[in-house]
Structures are given as structure tokens and as C-alpha cells.
Amino acid sequence: MGVPASAIWYVDASDPAAVLRSGGPSDLDAAAAIARQLYPGLEPKSVGTAPISAFAAVTTPRRVLVGCFPGVTVVCSAESAVVQPSTLSEQWVSRVRAERTYLLAAEAEFAWGAFAEWHGGVLRRSFSAAPSYIHEDEGLPGPWERPFWAGEHPMQYPDGVMPDPQALPFHPQEFADSASAHWLGVRMIGAAHEGEIDPLSVLLCDFMMRDPSESMPQPSAPAPEPRKVKRGLFRRKVS
Template sequence: MPGLHASTLWYVDTTDPAAAVRGADPDVDAARRLALLLHPGLEATHLGNETLAEATKVADGEIVVGCFPGVAVVRTAEQLPPVPSSLVEHWIHPTGCRHTYLCSSSPVTRAGSWGAFAHWNGDKLERSFSATPVHIIENVGLPQVWERPFWAGEHPARPSLDVLPDPQTLPFDPGEFADAAPRAWLGDDLDPTSILLCRFAVHPAGQVPEAVLRREEQLREQARREEERRQEQLRDERFAQLRRLEDERAAAAGRAASEAAPERPRRRSLFARWFGRGD
């Protein structure tokens, strides 16, 4: 779909996936193997680790992968089909897992957002949904219990003041609907900030990937900014030190001038001068 932000796939073989991924260190080698399974014939260069919450943007030629006991998670900017049932097999079962969950969405625009989700149980597509605010692209399987509040209008899309409402508008925002699916499937305690993933650049063999060049440029820019901040801090510290020295010199000069000044004779009062007292 145009403007697609990212798709996230969960490959699950455990009854408590949220516990399996919470705070666990990702297996970089297993994550690389999964990235290569999804991109046959290419190489994968590890760019670093980040949490699922931080991996909100995935550039072309990149993939974010986490492999844990019984769970694997993939976030990609690949243009996966807007009809989930047409997803190719090697994206559905790359690990031979029992359950595969898909969640895709696009950024919100004036016309709303697009969202899609799907669940495969083995080879069977149990549930699939894909829609724009006014058009259902695919609706396979029975709606699940967690979907009820959306269909009941408890999560309405925010109306746009400069776009006339369409009478066929769905009672929810499709992107928000899709984003709610992972918690319903994997557990309400699923915390994206505690799930650590590996980011890879996928590229032909022998080619320096664009993602690596971008990352090197970002690191150079970050180093330049840090050096500028360090130099500015040093200048501020030198200026403050000079100010302290100037203040200390001024105070010392004031004390020296006060000590060197001759003592002025005490002036007799008018009463003392008249009556000869105070000598």
C-alpha cells in the first residue's frame, strides 16, 4: 500500500510469547539466518540492536529481527501484499512455527489509514482483515472477541474537518484496529520497550549496502555534533574560569587598596571642640 510504514510478523511456538521475549537478549546468529531465509540469495550485515518500540522506521534494504526460544519477530518495510491471504509461503512459515501473526499499517493521512492483520494456524488461515477507512479489502474468518469493541464503534476514527465524511466509513480506524491485534494474540503485557531486536542491511554479496553508508554518515554527523558540544562546553568552562579569576583579582585589589590607604584622623565633634573634651 502507498505510504506503508512497516509490517510486523510474529512466528510463535510457545504458549506465553510475551514472557519469552521480555528482556531477553536476541540471538544475533539466529536472527541473521532468519533474515537470509526471508531474502534468499542476499547477504545480511548487522547494523546494531534496538527495541521493538524504537524500530518504528525501517528503511528500504533493512530488516529488524529478533529470535528467542519459541518466538521470532520480524519488522520489515517490504511491500507485502495488501491482501494478507496472498502472502508468499516463505514469509508465512520460514521457521516452521505453528502460529504466524501479521500486522501491517500505514501512517495516518487526511483520508485516514490502512491496516491489515492475519493469523495462520499451521497451514490454515484462521483470520485475515485488510481495509482502508471506507473499503474492506479482505475479511476472512470469523471476527474474534477482541474485535468486538471496534465493530461496536468504541474506537471511532478521528474525523478530518476538511474531508467530507463518507457514508461507508468504518466505525474504527483500520490502522489502530491492526495495531491492537498483537496484544490480543500475544498478551496484554506485551511490552515493545523490553523486546530487543537486531537490525540488518540485506544486500547482494560484495556490495556495500546503502544502510551501512547511511549509518556511517549518521555516526560521523553524531561525532561532529558531540565534538561541537564538547568544544562549546570547554569554551563555557574557560569563560567561567576567567570570570572567577577576574572577580578574585578585583576583590584582592580592593582589599589591598583598603589596607594601603592612610588612616584618616578622627574628627572631633562640635561638643568636644567647645568644651575641650574628647582628646
């Protein structure tokens, strides 16, 4: 598999779509605090803002997009993209306290998509698949999933290309994107459907996480100066 990307949402708001639709800016200080919480020992360096649709480009280690809105926090990074969502570490699931936690992950080269849902830190549903292989399918499917399993969203193949006999009746990334639309009112991979939030309108804080010790030059040991015969001491070099 290539380099995947993911978005993890921490939600307390009863209507997260309404929060995101308001178009308010992310709180920069709160976003930096969340970044420090998820990357202990590292400091966030702000490099601007990016729309939520840019999450798929966040494949560089230590680069993170964070959005903090009233009752809704989203973190996009490569570190939380795992093939089996049920194995996601507690660092990502529970370190940021929220009533509900959602995960969306994708990787373009192999058309892999995944999603998961936790309530109070307890996994309720997780799914991860490539077009012809299911990596994980845990929990009870939600009602919104029925049209996909019923074949109402089939994968499209180029002319002359025969589908794998084991292929799923849907595209895994479209499936995952629909989970995001159902839970949050916004799609992060494909274009917005009628009535959904424009992903370009949700702006996140863009950070590079730095090790503070790496940004500070390491002082070299000063060479002793010639000994003063009269005083019998080494004079300390003044920088």
C-alpha cells in the same frame, strides 16, 4: 498508498507475552540465520539494534529487523507488507516453521492497517482496510474484535470534518494494533495499555541485507605487458 511496513511473527511458545516480557536480548546468530532464510542469496550486515516500535520505519527494501527469543521470532520488513494478507507468499508464511504465524501491517499516510493469523500454515483470519474501504475480510472474527465492530472504538475526526458515510466504526491501525496486543501482549503502533509490554523494551537485531557479489570490486582485465623478444611470452601482471 505510501510505503507500508509489516511485522510477521512465528510463534511456538504457549505464552508469547511472557517470553517477550522477560526482557532477554535477541539471539544475534539466530536472527542472522533467519534473515538468510528469508532472503536467499543475501547476507545480513548488522547495523545495531532497534525497539520493536521502530517496525513502522522499516520501509527500505532489504532492511530487516529480526528478533529471536525462545519460541518466538519476529521479522519486520517492507517486503511482507501486502494489501491482502491472504496473498502473502509461502516464503513468508511457512519458510520459518512455527505452529502459529501472525502478521501486522500498517501505512501511516492513508491510515491503512492489516492483520492475519495462520495455524500450521493455514489462514484462519485476515483483515485489511483503510478508514473507508475494506480490502480483505476473511475468516471468522475473534471475540476480541466485538468492541470494535460495535462502535466502542470510533475514529476521531478534527473539528469541522465530517466522516465519510462509508467509514468503518474504528481506526484500521488501532484495530490491527489490538490484534497484536491480543495475540502477543505488545502494541507496535500505539502506546502500551495498562498491563501490556512496553514496546521499547523489546530489542531486535537491525540488518541490511547485502548481495555478496556487490560488496566485492569486480577486477578489470589486466593489460598485457610488452612482449619479451628473447622469451617470446607475455609476462603475467602481479597484483
